[in-house]
Amino acid sequence: MKFYIKKFVLEKEQTDCIIIGIFESHDLLGSADHLNKCSNNYIGNLIKSGDIAGKIGETLLLYNVPNIVSKRILLVGCGKINSLNRFYLRKIVKSAMQVINKNSIKNIIFSIGEIGTKEFSTYWFFRIIIRSIKEFLYDFCLINNIFKNSINLNSIFFNLDNLQDFDIANISLKHALAIDDGIIASRQLSNLPPNVCNPLYLSLQAKKLSEKYKDNINFSLIDIKKMNSLGMNAYVAVSQGSKNKPYMSILKYFGNKKNNKVIVLIGKGLTFDSGGISIKPAKNMHEMKYDMCGASAVYGTLIAAAKLNLPLTIIGVLAGCENMVGGNSFRPGDVLTTMSGKTVEVLNTDAEGRLVLCDVLKYVERFSPHFVIDIATLTGACVVALGNNVSGLFSNNEDLFRELKKASEQTDDKIWRLPLFKEYEKELHSNIADLSNIGTGKAGAITAAYFLSKFSKKYNWAHLDIAGTAWSSNPKKGATGRPVELLSQFLLNQSEYNF
Ligand code: BES
Ligand code: MN
Ligand code: ZN
Numbered sequence: 001m002k003f004y005i006k007k008f009v010l011e012k013e014q015t016d017c018i019i020i021g022i023f024e025s026h027d028l029l030g031s032a033d034h035l036n037k038c039s040n041n042y043i044g045n046l047i048k049s050g051d052i053a054g055k056i057g058e059t060l061l062l063y064n065v066p067n068i069v070s071k072r073i074l075l076v077g078c079g080k081i082n083s084l085n086r087f088y089l090r091k092i093v094k095s096a097m098q099v100i101n102k103n104s105i106k107n108i109i110f111s112i113g114e115i116g117t118k119e120f121s122t123y124w125f126f127r128i129i130i131r132s133i134k135e136f137l138y139d140f141c142l143i144n145n146i147f148k149n150s151i152n153l154n155s156i157f158f159n160l161d162n163l164q165d166f167d168i169a170n171i172s173l174k175h176a177l178a179i180d181d182g183i184i185a186s187r188q189l190s191n192l193p194p195n196v197c198n199p200l201y202l203s204l205q206a207k208k209l210s211e212k213y214k215d216n217i218n219f220s221l222i223d224i225k226k227m228n229s230l231g232m233n234a235y236v237a238v239s240q241g242s243k244n245k246p247y248m249s250i251l252k253y254f255g256n257k258k259n260n261k262v263i264v265l266i267g268k269g270l271t272f273d274s275g276g277i278s279i280k281p282a283k284n285m286h287e288m289k290y291d292m293c294g295a296s297a298v299y300g301t302l303i304a305a306a307k308l309n310l311p312l313t314i315i316g317v318l319a320g321c322e323n324m325v326g327g328n329s330f331r332p333g334d335v336l337t338t339m340s341g342k343t344v345e346v347l348n349t350d351a352e353g354r355l356v357l358c359d360v361l362k363y364v365e366r367f368s369p370h371f372v373i374d375i376a377t378l379t380g381a382c383v384v385a386l387g388n389n390v391s392g393l394f395s396n397n398e399d400l401f402r403e404l405k406k407a408s409e410q411t412d413d414k415i416w417r418l419p420l421f422k423e424y425e426k427e428l429h430s431n432i433a434d435l436s437n438i439g440t441g442k443a444g445a446i447t448a449a450y451f452l453s454k455f456s457k458k459y460n461w462a463h464l465d466i467a468g469t470a471w472s473s474n475p476k477k478g479a480t481g482r483p484v485e486l487l488s489q490f491l492l493n494q495s496e497y498n499f
Pocket of ligand 3: 270273291350352353377378
């Protein structure tokens with residue numbers, strides 16, 4: 001399936017379906033007005049007779065419209081004039097796609113440019129529409145469990161009236177497709193079962209990526225031997241109970257500009273988290289295959305970065321590990337000496353993400369990074385605090401916070417900042433080590449982040465807790481690909497694309 005942007009003489013176009021927008025006010029604008037005139041007020045009369053009111057997402061499929069060569073015209077309700085927003089736009093596109101898909105329509109022309117001219121720049125109008133189409137197609141395949149040959153679509157054209165916008169519309173298309181590729185790659189990796197996607201598998205995917213983009217991406221691997229010699233004892237301790245050894249993959253992406261500030265992205269990659277000796281309840285334990293969604297988000301973001309050819313230096317770290325129960329497992333009560341030299345008393349082996357990440361946060365100091373962002377399905381408490389639509393954000397730097405907030409608002413990949421006040425420090429007090437690995441009870445998302453902040457003092461750092469947003473549970477089980485769009489947009493903004 002391919003996307004094209006073109007200026008059409010709509011009434012003469014031999015296609016399967018033209019999609020146009022209808023408003024509640026019954027005013028016909030732009031291409032809707034044009035096709036209505038060509039068809040001697042055919043569309044206007046239908047609206048007048050009440051066949052479609054124009055409410056957001058309402059649809060009416062027309063065949064054999066007089067004087068129109070296209071087989072069909074799909075009217076889609078766009079609500080009130082000048083009241084379009086991102087949410088409505090997605091709904092409009094989704095409704096249209098449902099009709100297209102249900103009727104096995106192969107070639108379509110979206111001609112809805114006029115509905116958003118006031119509310120959106122051309123760039124964001126296209127970005128949102130294309131992402132929504134892609135999202136619909138992926139969800140459809142996921143729900144129906146068929147990834148091939150399910151969608152009949154051949155081509156999706158966009159009618160662009162104003163040829164001045166042609167370049168920007170194509171840039172938007174390119175960005176949307178690159179980011180979507182990253183999102184899909186991330187989702188596919190996350191959705192794999194944990195007996196397939198183990199730490200070694202994760203590292204092999206990272207390696208493959210570097211082979212695919214060999215001019216831009218370089219791969220290196222830290223295995224358990226190297227971890228031991230580096231003193232990454234907390235990371236190794238978490239992996240101890242599993243026969244699957246830990247692997248930390250490092251993907252270095254070099255854009256075409258020299259002397260760049262280094263941006264490090266660290267993904268928690270617990271390919272399965274049983275909780276270890278502090279074992280989790282059985283009920284939803286299978287969902288802990290998604291405990292590597294941070295790593296898969298980094299993976300997907302690097303794909304987007306490579307496809308976008310961003311002029312940046314990005315280091316992605318996939319911290320692969322498995323937290324299992326066994327005779328070799330680390331124990332509650334163990335005291336671990338982390339790579340930083342700080343000692344940690346393990347009071348709960350299920351608070352393993354921070355143990356893995358604290359050593360990675362120390363490790364990445366060697367890159368003298370400008371920004372470090374870790375992405376982790378870190379705490380159930382974050383889900384309690386923010387729910388399933390908003391990721392938790394923590395940061396020790398206002399610039400980095402602002403940049404992430406901006407990217408979040410642009411993409412609707414929502415985040416909300418939680419505090420790291422000094423008052424939380426005592427929660428992590430231990431009388432036999434420098435730190436305990438859990439807090440004393442409340443504010444679990446914050447105490448986990450506070451723990452990480454102890455290991456990330458040497459650079460500008462942010463932590464995204466994606467425990468609530470990385471995947472959906474029943475009935476539409478599956479990874480969401482979040483926050484790949486947020487991170488990709490953050491990187492695009494760092495590249496000084498300004499739209
Ligand atoms: N991976 C989990 C966090 C998690 C739990 C994400 C449920 C999504 C849904 C993490 O390793 C964990 O187990 N955290 C514990 C920490 C606690 C022991 C302090 C938690 O949140 O219960
Ligand atoms: Mn855990
Ligand atoms: Zn975990």
